[in-house]
Amino acid sequence: MQTEHTYKQFDAELEAVRAKVLQMGGLVEQQIVNALESLISVNPKLAAEVMETDQRVNALEVQVDEDCSHIIARRQPAASDLRMIMMVVKTITDLERIGDEATKIARVAQKIYESDRMYKPRFNEIKTMVTLVREMLRTALDAFARLDVTRTVEVARQDEQVDEQFRAAMRQLITFMLEDPRTISMSLEVLFVAKAIERIGDHAKNIAEYVVYMVKGKDVRHTSVDEMERETLAP
């Protein structure tokens, strides 16, 4: 028996869950920014902050998961609301893993701080990559917040750019290593940072794809970017 009252409560509960997802999104974005900064300025305190934030992100994931189960059990939502809840469950997994990747970057920052730092790596390529994945994450979360697929294809296209940037960074690191083999160890650390950022891009793309599924009811996860574009443009 669904009365107007329970509908309103249901909407409020769904809204609360969506707000928590966006809160998680804000936290992991901050983690990304701080992880990069801790790397560039070799700041172990900031790196520690990234790891602390990760615990809040993890706690939020567990909480939202429980909220979603409760809502389903109590409200027995219909097709479109259920789709939304299932996508929330998937989105928070990707957000939590973005937090993990940021934490890995922060760990590299700590390692660099603790090392003798004979060879101080430069992070120009890393900075460019971070700018891009941050934008992807924002666009994906904005699409999630407004249930608007318009810019989701951008995220998928930017993911291809990030992959290209990763390959370019790798080529450059190989050059460094060949020129001066003493840089090999540190170059590998930088490579892992680049890999972590590339993965953050993957997760942002996943979130964008969930939004398309939520809004259009069409699963675009394992399709090409062009197909995804057709779906988002379909009425």
Place this chain on the structure above:
Amino acid sequence: MQTEHTYKQFDAELEAVRAKVLQMGGLVEQQIVNALESLISVNPKLAAEVMETDQRVNALEVQVDEDCSHIIARRQPAASDLRMIMMVVKTITDLERIGDEATKIARVAQKIYESDRMYKPRFNEIKTMVTLVREMLRTALDAFARLDVTRTVEVARQDEQVDEQFRAAMRQLITFMLEDPRTISMSLEVLFVAKAIERIGDHAKNIAEYVVYMVKGKDVRHTSVDEMERETLAP
């Protein structure tokens, strides 16, 4: 109105979904085995097979997701059944990503085949790692199939071993690269393979944690291995 008939149907539907998850598990295990073999025997045909299987894995993921949504919408399952369905939704995400990692390994195999192969990498460490993550995946899926948490802690402990093996492999690759910088490019490829296997271990561990949650109702995702052990031993 739940009659005995609908209960039976519900059980059958749940069982069908669980069977599909195990089918996905079998496919990704085969992908891991074939990816390793394609690498060792430099077999591009086998590598292509890994990629083809990935499409079946992806299709199964989409299908199981839909099945789960349908079951929830039609059957309005109670707490423990709902918990099971939510965990299925999470499990298939990890299985699908194991497939992605195996595909990445297969791509390296193709690259090695296409390269001039001046330096032929050895894969001893990789083999040991694969043996371990395969065992982890099997144990996790077996726990899922039998809803038995007894051996889930093993998976978490083995994940720590895999991480240690990864670090050892990395140290060895650094030694190779220092001894002969011409091996740098190829060594990085091997490093990415090791990274992919390490990630497969992470995903297997995730699945084991979901089983604990399914059976015990306790979320052990962001806890230590010791805490996880206490939970699985609790009556």
